[in-house]
Amino acid sequence: MENVEKEPLWTAKNKKLLTNPLGMDNPITVQVLGICSALAVTVKMKPAIVMAISVTVVVALSNLIIALMRKSIPGRIRIIVQLVVIATLVIIVDQFLKAFAFDVSKQLSVFVGLIITNCIIMGRLEAFAMANKPWPSFLDGIGNGAGYGLILIIVSFFREFLGSGSIMGYPVMEKLGLYNFGYEDNGFMILPPMALITVGLMIWFQRSRNKSLIETK
Amino acid sequence: MKDFSNKYIMVFSVVMVVSVAILLSLTAMLLQPSQERNVEVEKKMNILSSINVTSTKADAVQLYDKYIKESYVVNTEGKHIDGVNAFTVSLRAEQKKPLADQYLPVFIAVADKGDTLHILPLEGKGLWGPIWGYVSLEEDMVTIDGVTFDHKGETPGLGAEINTTEFESQFPGKNLYRDGKFVGVKVMKGNADPQSRFEVDGISGGTITSKGLEAMVYNGLLKYEKYLSQNRK
Numbered sequence: 090m091e092n093v094e095k096e097p098l099w100t101a102k103n104k105k106l107l108t109n110p111l112g113m114d115n116p117i118t119v120q121v122l123g124i125c126s127a128l129a130v131t132v133k134m135k136p137a138i139v140m141a142i143s144v145t146v147v148v149a150l151s152n153l154i155i156a157l158m159r160k161s162i163p164g165r166i167r168i169i170v171q172l173v174v175i176a177t178l179v180i181i182v183d184q185f186l187k188a189f190a191f192d193v194s195k196q197l198s199v200f201v202g203l204i205i206t207n208c209i210i211m212g213r214l215e216a217f218a219m220a221n222k223p224w225p226s227f228l229d230g231i232g233n234g235a236g237y238g239l240i241l242i243i244v245s246f247f248r249e250f251l252g253s254g255s256i257m258g259y260p261v262m263e264k265l266g267l268y269n270f271g272y273e274d275n276g277f278m279i280l281p282p283m284a285l286i287t288v289g290l291m292i293w294f295q296r297s298r299n300k301s302l303i304e305t306k
Numbered sequence: 307m308k309d310f311s312n313k314y315i316m317v318f319s320v321v322m323v324v325s326v327a328i329l330l331s332l333t334a335m336l337l338q339p340s341q342e343r344n345v346e347v348e349k350k351m352n353i354l355s356s357i358n359v360t361s362t363k364a365d366a367v368q369l370y371d372k373y374i375k376e377s378y379v380v381n382t383e384g385k386h387i388d389g390v391n392a393f394t395v396s397l398r399a400e401q402k403k404p405l406a407d408q409y410l411p412v413f414i415a416v417a418d419k420g421d422t423l424h425i426l427p428l429e430g431k432g433l434w435g436p437i438w439g440y441v442s443l444e445e446d447m448v449t450i451d452g453v454t455f456d457h458k459g460e461t462p463g464l465g466a467e468i469n470t471t472e473f474e475s476q477f478p479g480k481n482l483y484r485d486g487k488f489v490g491v492k493v494m495k496g497n498a499d500p501q502s503r504f505e506v507d508g509i510s511g512g513t514i515t516s517k518g519l520e521a522m523v524y525n526g527l528l529k530y531e532k533y534l535s536q537n538r539k
Contacts, residue, residue: 129461132461133463162318163310163314163315163318164309164310165310166315166318166319170318170322173322173326177330184341187337188337188340188344189340191341191348199434199459248463252463253463276510276511279463279464279511280511
């Protein structure tokens with residue numbers, strides 16, 4: 090029988106669900122999931138932010154829905170059920186963006202659809218929502234979406250700043266007049282491999298700060 | 307995890323699929339009018355931006371009615387075709403027809419200075435999907451007055467940069483003809499001569515999109531060549 094005793098909404102455990110994915114248990118830098126979209130949408134900050142929000146919405150809601158249904162989902166077709174839930178949510182998000190945020194939806198174009206294939210989402214459904222109650226699952230979704238978004242925004246900051254000399258589309262380098270001194274934007278930062286290298290540097294930095302993340306041999 | 311019977315699994319799947327289908331069709335139906343309006347307003351904004359008129363979502367329809375005086379469809383021979391609404395012609399569908407049957411829309415605008423501009427739509431291929439745009443020509447039918455480009459799914463920050471002002475602002479003043487021969491506009495991989503009237507700088511990291519755009523301008527406008535030469539003043 091299920092424990093009917095009411096749990097408070099904000100236990101220490103629940104707070105950890107929100108904060109752990111930001112650092113210790115980050116989906117990108119620690120679990121190394123969702124790398125593909127981290128490469129694709131981090132050239133500029135604006136699409137990265139919208140992508141971060143969209144993924145957070147999708148992972149939180151799909152976690153919630155799967156957690157609500159978790160007792161009635163047959164184990165043999167659970168992956169299909171998870172995919173259907175994710176795909177439905179992504180299509181709805183896409184339709185809403187097209188109707189109410191047309192410009193943003195044009196900017197993100199195919200990458201909204203590709204949220205379906207983001208392995209963070211299925212990873213969370215399979216690892217967390219299938220075995221936990223709705224509220225913790227929802228928090229876990231928000232936390233992981235935010236952890237993913239945080240990395241996306243940091244990477245896109247460096248790529249846009251060093252690659253295009255701007256922040257959020259504002260031409261910082263030009264306003265500072267650095268071009269007059271012979272400064273040039275680093276075209277390398279625009280290319281996809283530099284996103285991997287930036288993520289790699291972040292993993293290096295994080296591990297040097299937090300020895301517990303280093304695997305023992 | 308509990309073990310479920312096959313019958314349960316079948317019923318579960320059917321119920322799930324049907325309810326998801328209903329949910330998605332409802333969403334699509336409810337949101338369709340505002341999505342279609344977005345597309346129409348965007349098309350009008352694009353056409354306006356090719357004659358260097360900046361519009362917002364709110365005033366695009368009004369400004370469109372103010373500047374665009376006339377629109378019609380011609381064929382590759384430059385002859386007018388009656389009874390076709392130029393605004394609703396889809397170039398993507400037209401390109402599948404034989405060349406002689408294709409509808410080629412022309413929009414006529416009168417600029418603030420009083421000169422007549424011809425706006426011609428374009429459609430081509432980028433790296434990931436379709437790219438399109440509008441070119442407006444000055445009265446001589448040779449010099450570009452303005453352009454606007456857009457794309458379905460080019461990479462943000464790379465190929466997607468074709469719709470930025472920095473890229474589009476290179477086009478006004480370029481010549482489509484060199485020594486009387488139609489040449490289009492060359493999109494160079496860096497180091498385009500800014501003085502040249504025939505070339506522009508491509509997008510770094512977006513070479514395939516840039517080349518696709520060059521081909522789109524050339525092939526798209528080539529179809530209008532007879533129309534252009536007949537109307538040259």
